[in-house]
Amino acid sequence: MNWDYESPRKAYGETLVELGRERDDIVVMDADLSTSTKTAMFGTEFPERFFNVGLQEQNMMGIAAGLARCGKTVFASSFAVFATGRAYDQVRQSIAYPRLNVKIVATHGGITVGEDGASHQMIEDIGLMSGLPNMRVIVPVDSNEVRSVIRFVASEDGPFYVRLTRTALPNLTDGDFKFGKGAVMRDGTDMTIIATGIEVGYSLKAAELLKEKGIDMQVVNMSTIKPIDRDIIIKSARDTGLIMTVEDHNIYNGLGSRVAEVLSENYPVRMLRHGMRDIFGRSGRWDTLLSHYEMDEKGIAKVAENFYKEVKS
Amino acid sequence: MEAINDEKVRELKLKANEIRKWVIKMVYAAQSGHPGGSLSAADILAVLYFHELHVDPKNPDWPQRDRFVLSKGHASPAYYAALAMRGFFPEEELLKFRKVESFLQGHPSLMVPGVDMCTGSLGQGLSAGIGMALAGKMDSLDYRVYVLLGDGEIEEGNVWEAAMTAATRKLDNLVAIVDRNKIQLDDFTDRMVELDPLEEKWRGFGWRVISINGHDIVQIIRALNEARKTGGRPTVIIAHTVKGKGVSYMENTPVYHGKPPQSEEEYEKALKELEEERRGI
Structure with a gap:
């Protein structure tokens, strides 16, 4: 956990290039955002295997399906809002239902998109993609994990949704990603915060703030949202008796909902879902937005302390 | 132009007639399904599966096979009939269409041997066809890709995204066929969305356009031959057809877009008319 900040998008682009050198079945697609999603790095080295279709997210997903049906391993990228919202039916009908080998890697998930505002801040994508049979959903916690996750999804047949953030993230792991497994990032006895993506780092910092107030927090990183790690959720509930989830996503249909399902079916304890509380975001710097919605370390600490008390x- | 043998034409007419009979039997047995747009596409499917497509029923995933995407997925009865008749699965299965014990889903699914793409939500099949055509060029395989679209279907915006991209990518291994039967679920297409001038629209999007009578076997064969000579452009065949073709009370009406014969009498009448047609071939 060296807390060096690194761009997860750049890690994605670099890993695609490495995969492209290793395997000639890797094909990458984009819809006019390749300089932002960093798929352009692949396009520069492998122009014959890179298809930037312009502003056609729906068409992109359909083409990706056709390529996959002919044996290609396809990475299709755009911003989260367009990849999952704009093209939802194409993802459902042409990728998830036939279980084709397409990896939807979306950048710019959540409110940390910042200044572009609510139109571009996708807070429903985890819900949309988790609801699809055959679709598996991963939110890497840092750039090291991005590298492992991209390699993992390239090696596994069938569709995945991988959600990345726009902003640089602190490296909290050495990239030892285990699909379907959560990881305890900090031990504690009083309460557990289960977080995903960018919110894991803030939750760890919040735990330090709460330590000063005598509250001993456990923090769990949940990189795989679907299938969710039931065991770690139940164990945390047994060990600490109190669960809070934190995500840069709507509290409906995201990490919080998945955790609530596991708890209510297996080991009911009190829990609190924290994140975007069924409201659209607004424009602002990404870090001021996190502060505004109490999703930075201070905000999380405050919400957690109130819940604990x-x-x- | 290769000569088109009269015997071949007669054989294909008989195949189309047989497809139509299966359509009626299947939707009546299922008490569900879409006869109108299946009957309009029967001649096109007969030519594709018994003349044009290089496919191997014993090896449905043969990498060099020609691809076919039924983008107007609701014409599944005609599609499944053609696949069964071509030998992809036993014809007995056809009467289990839309039943829970069968793999013959209401709309084309990869569960069905010979199906290249799941379809049913309209407007997506041409995109899948582009992906298949691109893959063929990448892998230096000379297979061709055929996509059958409905005319109501092309009201979907996704179709025109795909149309632009196919031309941009110079996909001369891709052929779109529009089943221009002029009727969609609720009404006649021109009362819903003005599709004409349809040929000019496709031409404007960079496609080579061939207009034919979609019930004339010779014209269908000639158009598909012609489509091989485009040189850097995709081809669209606008096949002017009659919705419900071959069953008098289903012709030119939106009523039988999505419902089976409504009585034993209607069912018998449809089969009788098709049998009379067969005798005339």
């Missing part, structure tokens, strides 16, 4: 005092 309400339940345990």
